[in-house]
Amino acid sequence: MKSLTRFALHLLSVIVFAAILGGCGDTKPNTPSGLTAVAGDGKVTVSWNSISATTYKLYWSSTSGGTKTSPTIIDPATSPQVVTGLTNGTTYYFAVIAKNSEGESALSSEVSATPTAAAVPAAPTGVGALAGTGKATVSWNAVSGATSYYVYYSSTLANATKANGVRFSPATASPQDVTGLTPGVWYFVVTAVNASGESVESSPAVSVTVL
Template identity: 45%
Template sequence: MPARATSSRFFLVAAALALTACGGGGGSKASSPPRVERVTGVVAVAGDGEVTVSWDPFPGALSYNLYWSKTPGVDAATGNLLQDVTSPQVLTATNGVTYYVVVTAVTAAGESAESAEAWFTPGASPVPPGTGHVGVVTTIAGSSMDYADGDAIHARFNTPTGIVGVGTSLYVCDTTNMLIRRLDLSTRQVTTLAGDPRTYAGHQDGIGTAASFNSPRGITSDGTYLYVADTANNLVRRIDLATAAVTTLAGSTTQAGAADGPGASATFRWPRGVATDGTTLYVADTMNNAIRALDLATGVVSTLAGDPASYAGYADGRGTAARFSAPYGLAMHGGELLVADSGNSAIRAVDPLTGEVTTVSTTTAAPYAIAVIGGYVYVANHASGGGDPVPGTGNTITEIDLATGEAWTLAGGNWYATLADGTGTAAAINYPEGMTGLDGKLYVSDTFSHVLRRIDLQPL
């Protein structure tokens, strides 16, 4: 495969180099001098049986090393080594398996520290960049506001919000029912994973229905656990996918705040979106106008970007110099954290290593949820007036080409209190608050319609 020129990225293209090969196709890991600055901007874009990894140029680099693993927390000591990566390469990989990668630079002074970890899951039906799409919207579960498990058509939700795909299942924050629900896409059956529909709000840890929540709204997964922003409890919870055991990781139900620290000594104020890179859980601390980071190994919470001591605002910058206004949805794009900055009608990017905040795109509505498939960012926008839908207007899904920054309306017609399947603007969506990508498709929590929607991406 010929190399593709680019002004700001190097691309790895290692034809026929399987990630599942023993030792990763590299040599022995020799000791190196003390680590220096690290590689930044690592992005892994999965395709069908392969991945393209890219990163920002490192000053003085003689070559690069890539370390990979099938478990999070990969580093130079534990990862499989791909040595002396200096030319464009594609890495082959097994569909459906999640991989974690870091990159180091080799200079005259030695090997740099590891980059932030990027992760990817190859799968069929990738979305190629540079084509653009129209969305075909189909209702796949639910029909009216209530609670019921069972087949997808007869199942009922009450204001579903956060949603994440794992394997062949979708996991949903059924917010007003105070539950975490599961939709098996292969059997089309809806079940309750955690929380008790017979009780009201609570904050009890336990297994399955022994646990309780209070308006959960954000959810993500590392493939082993679900992580939930238990919004009205001001807690971050973890659910073991194998056992349905619910554990509180951080936060306090007795006091809202913005305190950093371990476990229960940390406080949040209305946390919404969550995303993880496998080692850190990022939390959109909505009413604190900040992005918080929870170290999954130590349980320590820190403030990554934004200043909870300040009012809502808009400013790019590093750490507490940056400003947000009611950040909601989060998504990882390679080693970068994307933020739906709802009150500022903007999509922001945060470097997890430095806390540097930049603006990716602006909209004319309030972006609530965000997802990434291939070379595109998808934004779910809340209602914002009538008229013809344009990119970023309300009750629509916007598609943004990451390569060009161009945006257009993928689906939705900017209508209120309606539910209609269809293609593009012929479809109607009512307050979408959750969205995830899975196997090249988008899945949306159509919150005020109390249903789940699938959006198939057709090239324009």
């Protein structure tokens, strides 16, 4: 009888110990923190602190509090997460949930950002030209925010403008060879271009005598 009692007590202790161990398993992840939202042209980049989680869900909305009521969800999301296709001038709100095998965290606090169209770039500076046979090599300083450039040219100074000059094929960087020129004096200006538009011409026009 005593042996049976000892066995029962031992079995009970094993069950209790197993229950305690079971309670020490994985839990739902903590709520993500450190959210930031950086606006761009038609987009927002959302970042957050990494925590012990297997993946994340990004909730976003154009309404404050909308991340809780009627969000658009990106699942899975990775920090930094770029949200594209947004309307410039509209404020957007973002929040994040962390996930693991035990479930989801609470929704983080919201952050917001307002996408803004990129400004039209400034006119290029440092424009120069070197003459060659039937061509001129035009160079300029890179312009912040520009994605391409146009070189305009004319055989007369007055017509070396965007309105009246001949526009050479777009260039992505300096220098640019302008070919097909006849011998004589040619004048050149350069503009910078991005998604928002084209700058004014560089000034003054530069000239070379093509061979």
